[in-house]
Amino acid sequence: MSTTDPDALLGPADIRELAAALGVRPTKQRGQNFVIDANTVRRIVRTAEVKPDDVVVEIGPGLGSLTLGLLEAADRVVAVEIDDVLAGALPATVAARLPDRASRFxxxxxxxxxxxxxxxPPPTALVANLPYNVAVPVLLHMLDRFPSIERTLVMVQAEVxxxxxAGPGNKVYGVPSVKANWYSEVKRAGSIGRNVxxxxxNVDSGLVSLVRRTSPVATTASRAEVFAVVDAAFAxxxxxxxxxxAGWAGSPAAAEAALVAAGVSPQARGESLTVEEFARIAEAKK
Known part of the structure; x- marks a missing residue:
């Protein structure tokens, strides 16, 4: 991996200057909090283990802080941006800061x-500072839509x-935990303070690493069928x-029959089940 030119990365003054020139004011509606610390960018790229042959997709690049760090380390970077002004400005920022890499963006x-x-080419990695308000649905959509993504590192609200x-039995284990685990092995990969x-x-952030499962969950049930059980269990x-x-199965008796057939206690609660057990329940109802 090559070393990022420190002058290429954006610092606090660069960020504010760019924002002022574009008339950009970060909005809570889109969960915009721009990274202003180059060392944090380097840490994210390093933690994501971005390789020289990676095709990285980045969601919500904003003013380009993380984009530049990724572009220096990866073969290609594809950034997805919803904001009209930010999307219009980012290619010029890349061309100005990393002219030798601009063709790879x-x-x-x-x-x-x-x-x-x-x-x-198909993306091999997803690295992003995800907007807090849409982090989980965006992450799950990308993992589902792009199975070529082998490794993911996202920065999200610490609580998320x-x-x-979280694993089974943890008090915060829930729908996001199970669905993320359907696709990947998931673990916390660090904490990020607020001052970057x-x-x-007004909340701390955390890094989450997701490594695509080498083989999918062994089940004849579809992802949609398994996720329907997960949603019902945690509702x-x-x-x-x-x-x-009971509502999912049609009646309490039907739910009990499916649970018994799946080898799961009808008295158990969703927070104690693995994704494999949810899959067995979905199979048992078919």
Whole structure:
């Protein structure tokens, strides 16, 4: 991996100057908190283990702080940006700061939730500072739509990071935990303080690493069928699975039959089950 030219990365003054020139004011509506610390960018790229042959997709590049660090380390970077002004300005920022790498950068001006294809070779990695308000749905959409993504490192609100990385029995284990684990092995990969952002958020952030499973969860049930069980189980997480899955199965008795067939106690609760057990329940109802 090559070493990023420190002059290429954006510092606090660069960020504010760019924002002022564009008339940009970060909005809570889009969860915009721009990274202003070059060392944090280097740490993210290093933690993501970006390789020289990687094709990295970045969601919400903003003014380009992380984009530049990724572009120096990867073969190609595709950034997906919804904001009209930011999307219009980013190619020029890349060309000015990393002219030798600009041809390896592509921009997709779109809502990440609507992205169905990306230009160039299939992405091998996803690295992003995800907007807090849409982090989980965007992450799950990208993992589902682009199976070529082998490694993911996302920066999200610390509470969301804890939920994504939680295992069965953890009090914050829930829908995001199970669904992320359907695709990947998930773990916490560090914490990020508030002072590396502009504006500084009122919560801490966390890094989450997701490594694509080498083989998918062994089940004849589809992803949609398994996720339907997960959603039902956690919609009433304080209830036993016999009760929580009654609507999904058609009746409490039908739920119990599916649970018993799957080898899961009807008295258990969703927070104690692995993704493999949810898959067995989905199979048992078929």
């Amino acid at each position: 592509s921009l997709v001006h779109s809502d990440a939730m609507h992205v169905q294809e990306l230009p160039g 990071a804890d939920r994504l990385a 952002f502009w504006p500084a958020p 009433q997480r304080r209830k036993t699975l016999r009760a929580a899955l």
